[in-house]
Amino acid sequence: xxxxxxxxxxxxxxxxxxxxxxxxxxxxxxxxxxPRVWQPGVDELEEGxxxxxxxxxxxxxxxxxxxxxxxxxxxxxxxLGSDRKDFPHTVYFVAGTQAEKASWNSIGVFxxxxxxxxxxxxxxxxxSEDDPDMDGESSDSxxxxxxxxxxxxxxxLQANSSFFRFLVIYHLRGLLLDLLYIVPFFSLEQLRxxxxxxxxxxxxxMGQNPHICASxxxxxxxxxxxxxxxxxxxxxxxxxxxxxxxxxxxAPLVNFRGHKDEGYAIDWSPVVVGRLATGDxxxxxHLWEPTSDSTWNVDPTPFIGHSASVEDLQWxxxxxxxxxxxxxxxxxxxxxxxxxxxxxxxxxxHDADVNVISWNRQASCMLASGSDDGTFSIHDFRxxxxxxxxxxxxxxxxxxxxxxxWSPHEASTLAVSSSDxxxxxxxxxxxxxxxxxxxxxxQTKELVNAPQDLPPQLLFVHQGQKDLKELQWHAQIPGMxxxxxxxxxxxxxxxxxxxxxxxxxx
Numbered sequence: 001x002x003x004x005x006x007x008x009x010x011x012x013x014x015x016x017x018x019x020x021x022x023x024x025x026x027x028x029x030x031x032x033x034x035p036r037v038w039q040p041g042v043d044e045l046e047e048g049x050x051x052x053x054x055x056x057x058x059x060x061x062x063x064x065x066x067x068x069x070x071x072x073x074x075x076x077x078x079x080l081g082s083d084r085k086d087f088p089h090t091v092y093f094v095a096g097t098q099a100e101k102a103s104w105n106s107i108g109v110f111x112x113x114x115x116x117x118x119x120x121x122x123x124x125x126x127x128s129e130d131d132p133d134m135d136g137e138s139s140d141s142x143x144x145x146x147x148x149x150x151x152x153x154x155x156x157l158q159a160n161s162s163f164f165r166f167l168v169i170y171h172l173r174g175l176l177l178d179l180l181y182i183v184p185f186f187s188l189e190q191l192r193x194x195x196x197x198x199x200x201x202x203x204x205x206m207g208q209n210p211h212i213c214a215s216x217x218x219x220x221x222x223x224x225x226x227x228x229x230x231x232x233x234x235x236x237x238x239x240x241x242x243x244x245x246x247x248x249x250x251a252p253l254v255n256f257r258g259h260k261d262e263g264y265a266i267d268w269s270p271v272v273v274g275r276l277a278t279g280d281x282x283x284x285x286h287l288w289e290p291t292s293d294s295t296w297n298v299d300p301t302p303f304i305g306h307s308a309s310v311e312d313l314q315w316x317x318x319x320x321x322x323x324x325x326x327x328x329x330x331x332x333x334x335x336x337x338x339x340x341x342x343x344x345x346x347x348x349x350h351d352a353d354v355n356v357i358s359w360n361r362q363a364s365c366m367l368a369s370g371s372d373d374g375t376f377s378i379h380d381f382r383x384x385x386x387x388x389x390x391x392x393x394x395x396x397x398x399x400x401x402x403x404x405x406w407s408p409h410e411a412s413t414l415a416v417s418s419s420d421x422x423x424x425x426x427x428x429x430x431x432x433x434x435x436x437x438x439x440x441x442x443q444t445k446e447l448v449n450a451p452q453d454l455p456p457q458l459l460f461v462h463q464g465q466k467d468l469k470e471l472q473w474h475a476q477i478p479g480m481x482x483x484x485x486x487x488x489x490x491x492x493x494x495x496x497x498x499x500x501x502x503x504x505x506x
Contacts, residue, residue, distance in 0.1 A: 059479065059495050060087070060117025065488030066108045066191055068097035072202040073484050075472050076231065077210040084477045089115040091474065091491070092231060094213050095484065096200020106193040106247055107200060107215060109230040112491065113190065120495035190237060192230040193247045201264050208273045220262045222278050223252035224296065253294050258286060265325060269315040277323055279310030285325060287337060305333045305343035311354060317361040326354035326369060345384055350375060356404045362411035370401025376416055378428065392428060396455060403470045409478045417468040423483050425460040425494060432456040460494045
């Protein structure tokens with residue numbers, strides 16, 4: 001991140017030595033400050049300094065909220081195409097609120113449409129002094145470019161001008177760094193709310209039948225919902241959208257009360273339609289088997305293999321009977337539902353709580369895990385017999401990892417969110433290349449000087465959200481990530497993520 005003088009007038013007052021006739025003009029008395037890279041969690045802003053960035057850090061960037069904060073959400077698979085390359089985009093969501101009172105909570109089913117953007121150049125052509133978009137005063141000029149390149153304006157959101165977020169971001173690809181973009185904080189119009197008693201700890205839509213969603217409540221109940229009527233209404237709606245003031249009182253298809261405590265772990269099998277697993281804070285995991293399109297049989301006898309809370313679980317992307325779980329006890333367990341109620345294997349994964357896991361759908365031998373101590377690890381199941389599955393371990397984040405997910409399009413790429421208010425994107429196939437860095441510095445004429453201690457696998461750091469909770473890659477739009485935090489949602493498409501994205505003018 002680059003630092004600059006926040007108020008040039010203050011700099012002028014510090015330079016009172018010049019007199020009339022000495023050849024010095026008022027404008028030339030402002031010192032030229034060489035931009036420096038700002039590292040989140042390491043550097044502090046000094047008095048008179050502010051953070052600035054180039055909007056070219058993103059192909060697309062938008063922010064919105066649906067009222068109460070949402071701890072969890074899911075992107076709903078739609079019928080608009082599996083590999084969408086052209087702006088503007090449309091995305092469907094489900095999300096559960098964290099309201100002040102239990103009776104105020106709801107599950108939001110909503111659509112964000114007209115998401116505009118453009119393909120950016122990875123190497124900046126102009127410095128910040130020459131680029132009017134770098135002044136950080138308004139996003140209007142960049143919005144107009146987005147209109148020309150893909151989309152007719154802002155997403156279909158109800159603008160609320162009293163909310164503006166300073167989205168402080170920098171990204172790295174061959175040491176490319178850009179920062180700070182002022183984006184309107186929007187309020188969504190195309191929203192339908194379904195009443196939900198209690199806060200929603202986690203919510204997941206079934207991949208094969210995306211109108212079927214399962215939610216974990218802080219009351220200890222797991223519920224399965226059919227949101228087909230709401231999704232159909234959103235799909236048929238015009239750009240004015242559906243106002244979200246009313247709340248629908250809808251009964252769930254299933255309301256399971258068999259867990260002994262609340263929980264967070266929940267996942268639909270990507271292989272077997274309707275198969276579900278849920279884990280609670282009392283170390284119990286229950287298996288759900290579908291008996292029809294709208295009914296399930298929940299095994300009352302739980303799977304038990306952890307000594308503490310089950311924090312997350314994931315079904316195998318290829319095997320119908322296998323899933324993994326992680327726990328506060330620091331372990332990861334591998335389960336085969338044909339082999340009884342005990343894990344087939346278990347191993348110590350971190351020295352602290354294991355908060356989240358993600359099973360790589362492009363390389364099914366790889367699992368990522370994120371810990372309460374801020375570290376995350378990459379595990380290779382092929383090394384189980386050797387006793388140590390860790391093939392990579394990263395200590396970049398200084399606070400708990402809250403979400404981790406492999407890219408659905410690149411086997412070596414994953415995204416991580418943390419309580420340090422950073423969302424980071426990593427490419428594990430990268431290694432430090434001195435020759436490439438020298439070539440890039442020559443292209444940018446030394447305008448970019450990256451810190452030497454950053455991991456070469458770090459591609460991008462997104463900031464600006466407070467108390468990040470969860471992130472999701474969009475499986476049908478390569479390069480798009482959505483994140484939720486205490487102050488709302490962000491939709492971002494970093495310009496340096498190497499995937500099949502639309503080119504200029506497409």
